[in-house]
Amino acid sequence: MIVYRIAPQWRIGLEELEAALQKAPFDACGATQERAVGFVPPRGEAHGPLAESVGGQWVLRFMVEAKVLPGSVLARKVQEKVDQIERETGRKPGKKEKRDLKDEARLDLLPMAFTKMGSMWVWIDPQAHTLVLDTGSQARADEVVSQLVELLPAGFAVALLHTHTSPQTAMAHWLKEQDPPAGFTVDRECELKSPDETKAVVRYARHPLDIEEVQQHIAAGKLPTRLALTWDERVSFVLTEGLQLKKIAFLDAVFEGQAQDEGGFDADVAIATGELARLIPDLIEALDGEAEGGATPPAARARSASVTGPAQAPADTDPASAPF
Numbered sequence: 001m002i003v004y005r006i007a008p009q010w011r012i013g014l015e016e017l018e019a020a021l022q023k024a025p026f027d028a029c030g031a032t033q034e035r036a037v038g039f040v041p042p043r044g045e046a047h048g049p050l051a052e053s054v055g056g057q058w059v060l061r062f063m064v065e066a067k068v069l070p071g072s073v074l075a076r077k078v079q080e081k082v083d084q085i086e087r088e089t090g091r092k093p094g095k096k097e098k099r100d101l102k103d104e105a106r107l108d109l110l111p112m113a114f115t116k117m118g119s120m121w122v123w124i125d126p127q128a129h130t131l132v133l134d135t136g137s138q139a140r141a142d143e144v145v146s147q148l149v150e151l152l153p154a155g156f157a158v159a160l161l162h163t164h165t166s167p168q169t170a171m172a173h174w175l176k177e178q179d180p181p182a183g184f185t186v187d188r189e190c191e192l193k194s195p196d197e198t199k200a201v202v203r204y205a206r207h208p209l210d211i212e213e214v215q216q217h218i219a220a221g222k223l224p225t226r227l228a229l230t231w232d233e234r235v236s237f238v239l240t241e242g243l244q245l246k247k248i249a250f251l252d253a254v255f256e257g258q259a260q261d262e263g264g265f266d267a268d269v270a271i272a273t274g275e276l277a278r279l280i281p282d283l284i285e286a287l288d289g290e291a292e293g294g295a296t297p298p299a300a301r302a303r304s305a306s307v308t309g310p311a312q313a314p315a316d317t318d319p320a321s322a323p324f
Contacts (some may be wrong), residue, residue, distance in 0.1 A: 001132050001133060001134055001135070001136075001244070001245045001248065001276070002132070002133045002135060002136070002138070002141045002160070002244050003130055003131070003132050003160075003161040003243070003245075003280060004130065004131040004132075004133075004145070004158040004159060004160055004161065005129060005130060005131075005158065005159050005160075005161055005162075005290070006124070006129040006130065006131055006156070006157070006158050007129075007155065007156070007157040007158070007159075008129055009155055010129070010155045010156050010157065011155075012152070012153060012156075014051055014053050014058065016153065017051045017058065017124075017152070018049055018050060018051045020151045020152050020153065021039045021050040021051055021060065021151060022050060023151055024037075024038050024039055024147060024151055025038050025039060025040070025050065026038030026039060026040045026063040026065075028065055028115075029065050029066075029067060029115060031110065031111040032107050032110045032111065033067070033110070034066065034067045034069075034110060035064070035065070035066045035067070036064070036065045036066075037062070037063065037064050037065075037143070037147070038062075038063060039060055039061065039062055039063070040061050040062075040063045040119070041061070042059050042060060042061040042121070042265070043265050044265075052265075052269070054265075054266050054269040054270055054273070055269075055270050055273070055274070056126070056127065057123060057124075057125055057269065057270075057273040057277070058123070058124040058125075058126060059121065059122070059123055059124075059269055059273075060121075060122035060123075060124070061119050061120070061121060061122065062119060062120045062122055062144050062147070063117065063118075063119045064117065064118050064119070064120075064143075065115050065116070065117045066115065066116050066117075067110055067113040067114070067115055067116075068113055068114045068115065068116050069106065069109055069110065069113045073109065074102065074105055074106060074109065077105035077108065077109055078098065078101050078102050078105045081101045081104065081105060082098065082101065085097075120133060120134050120135050120140065120144060121133075121134035122134070122144060122148075123272075123273060123276075125273070125277060128277065128280075128281075130161075130280065131145075131148075131158055132276065132280075133145075136240075136244050136246045138242070145158060160243070161243055161284070161290065162243075162290065162291045162292075163243065163284055163287035163288060163289065163290055163291055164287065164288040164289050164290075164291045165287045165288040166241070166287075167239055167240065167241050167242070167243050167287060168223050168224060168225070168241040170286065170287050170288075171224035171227045171239065171241075172218050172223055172224055174186060174227070175190070175209060175214055175215070175218055175224060175227070176215055176218045176219070178210050180229070181285075181286035182286075183231060183232050183282050183286075184229050184230065184231055184232075184282075184286060185229065185230045185233075186209055186210070186227065186228070186229060187209075187228035187229060187230055187236060188204070188205070188206050188207055188208060188209065188228060189204060189205055189206070189207075189226070189227070189228035189238060190203070190204045190209050190214070190224060190226060190227050190228065191203045191204075191224065191225045191226040191227075192214070192217050192218070192222040192223065192224055192225070193222060193223060193225050194221060194222050194223075195221065195223060196221070200222070202217055202222060223241075224241070225240060225241045226238050226239070226240050226241075226246075227239050228247070230251070231279050231282060231283070232278075232279075232282075233251060233253050234250065234251055234253050234254050234275055234279075235248065235249070235250055235251065235254070235275050235276070235279055236248070236249045236251060237249070239283075243287075248276075250271065250272070250275060254271060254275060255271075
């Protein structure tokens, strides 16, 4: 997941959020349309609301559909058109005409192309003023942020979460000193990368990290780009140098006392947001607190001057997966 801080002055209600999202519902690709995006009912119910509130947490779902048109198929279709012109006129098409033929071939093929669909969960915590996106791709996150900034009333502005100590510096300290922050444990996955021109990379998977070899790599200048952690024996994840959380998994302790038939959308959302809403502030504290001036996403920067700080492919989330 990627976490953003929402500007503190932003205040709207669920009904206003729903009305804004209704301006951009998902509509499947037309015959010659290459890509379609929009919001769908998070519960999966036809004609349901586009914004759901569970325990005061707002959940949305962003859908992407893209036509799959292999380059080799397109090239073959263009060549067929070129060959036809040569047979009929005896001349070879020039560069500009070939570009036009490529566009024409694309339009011919799109109605027959397969489509790829994916969705992304979007979680807004209106009390904590955080926006959490279920993706590890900044490009995909930027697309959703751009949509929200465009749709929501003036004043909606976001910045990437920014901490006093960078994740990379903190991870290096935790590994070198074998001293993870309170409430966290270091697991068995790590990636170390050299910042010099060699770009040397060392990866550990399912391997203990409390060994001298890891400390030697850090002493030699390699820096962590990924580190597996567990929080409070409840949630495991991989922290990246960009403060993204990947491979999030809820552990057995989260489900203790819950009957097997107590699942469903509301229970899944309540569990996911309840655990992550506690994990996020603990992770911020482990990184020495939140700093002012988080980086403004490029998609939001052009639309919102109120955010301070420096400076597309379909989402790959399984549409049937549970929130976050």
